[in-house]
Amino acid sequence: MADLFGASAASVPDGAHRPLADRLRPTKLGEVIGQRQVLGPEGPLTVMLGAGALSSLVFWGPPGVGKTTIARLLADETDLHFVQISAIFSGVPELRKVFDAAKIRRQNGQGTLLFVDEIHRFNKAQQDGFLPHMEDGTILLVGATTENPSFELNRAVLSRAQVLVLERLDADDLENLARRAEEELEVKLPLDPSARQALLDMADGDGRALLNLIEQVAAWTVDQPLDSAALGKRLSKRAAQYDKGGDEHYNLISALHKSVRGSDPDAAVYWFARMLEGGEDPRYLARRIVRMAVEDIGLADPQAQAVCLQCWDTYERLGSPEGELALSQAVIYLALAPKSNANYVAYKGARRAAKATGSAPPPKHILNAPTALMKDQGYGAGYAYDHDAEDGFSGQNYFPDEMERPSLYQPVERGFERDLKKRLDYFAKLRTQRES
Known part of the structure; x- marks a missing residue:
């Protein structure tokens, strides 16, 4: 049942107005909808x-x-x-x-x-x-x-x-609550089926809100049942639940991000629209869209980040509400782009390796030696200039001497990263040949 008001019915004087929500308060758990x-x-x-x-x-x-x-x-x-x-x-x-x-x-x-x-x-x-x-x-x-x-x-x-x-009341729960309200009021709501469904939708899963709406509608005197358009003129649509600083904010941005990651443009643009309808700042969405391009598409489609930035720039030039269409375009592009988090994984792995190796210095052969003292210390000694190699690749070690070479960037077999993987494999083959 809806979360109803705190005062008990017994405390209300005879003849005093009691809201419908209070009159329908369950008296035992079995009556809860x-x-x-x-x-x-x-x-x-x-x-x-x-x-x-x-x-x-x-x-x-x-x-x-x-x-x-x-x-x-x-x-x-x-x-x-x-x-x-x-x-x-x-x-x-x-x-x-x-x-x-x-x-x-x-x-x-x-x-x-x-x-x-x-x-x-x-x-x-x-x-x-x-x-x-x-x-x-x-x-x-x-x-x-x-x-x-x-x-x-x-x-x-x-x-x-x-x-x-506790969950939002579903469509069946709201319909049961509406029928219970009609029995209590001893009236049939003057609504055709489409308007009745629209009324339930306006409640947005909130039983108390539904009863308040029903109490208004039941008091109307009309010649024939109202359709959804007529109902909409008489009632202001209840704003969807959305707290830009609370759980709904994080729930919906999570839904948007995961829909993009899951390559579902319909779901992605739906959650994007839900956030806009709830009053979300389009600039916040623009920032998050760019993050999605970097985190979930990456080098599988290097153009994705540029598309997002261009759409963000278009929003700034057009403003609202026209500019939101550009952001929607970016959302759809990202949803359909090939996906890779290889850059994200490599970055996190590099951060872990950097913390683990502390202040280990670079190998001396890749350090510059602008002074004689530094040359005497071996700075730059043995450095191989890659452009001098026939294939433009020296295969030297660029990690600290005491550090085992990690494998951080692992491109996927999708989009542009398929070509990057071929390059990576080619350089790995050359490096093995140089070391043998």
Whole structure:
């Protein structure tokens, strides 16, 4: 079920307006829509409740997917007193009061389930403050976060809590929720099938958002069902969930990068468009596109980097929104280009070798000797000038004398690197002949 508001129905005076989301709040876990991965017969919450061993939890998921509702119902199922706070509005004094009240409850034989919304907003010291009360049983902590707990929560808190991922409601979940809303309101939404689907799409997997939209639509008086175009005129489309500094930002750029690497231009341009629709800075995308050219195409197509830079320059000249078309062109080019990470692998290998060999000097034969002293020390002695060789290749060693020659650059049999591999193999053959 959608993540609904915190006040209980019993606390609302008779006759007062209650939002549809509040009226449809589940009263038991079996009524929750969605989240089968945690509430199904073999789901972790079902198993914990069946064993009578509910542990502290962190719910990680987008808005409107049931975090608050499930936490409240868990308290009911386990006869724990439910306390809800928000990390946005609470500080150390409020936490101290919550812990003191929980201690008194515990002395009187009543446990406390403390639900902390937006728990990632608490700093490290505040998060550490939960630990002793979790360990001595004063509270059972259920935190909710829209951000990746691995990055936002203390390791100590995570070690004492199980992270459960709550997912966006799918199309079937949203349709079930819409039907439940129609039954509660005792009306049929005045929408034709296309408009009904458009309404579900507007919710973008957020149950609470869907109920708010349904409440608006149900109040309309129309002569005939509305189509999707008419619905669009009456409702502003809800912006897709996208936080340019949060998980969705990194999830979508990862999807774009991997689609390019996977040579799927349709998927690549789709994720590119998703990021633009979410308000991403096109210049950030331009930088990442150039990185893809260097990291995943490399010398398999030396033109790829130039294409990306040209498209970026075109964007700067045209500006938005016309310039985004040039960036889209670069994305499609990269997706269809031959792929190689040989340069990337060689670079990382060279960095590791550089760290391992420390300050080992170059061999003296490739050092310049501008002074007599340096000549006396053997600088430049025995250097073979490659242009003097018949084939333009001396085959000398250019690594430190005490370093075993590594093989860092391994071109692939794709694109232009196929030709580079032939050259590399040719020089390796000559080097072997020179050494024999």
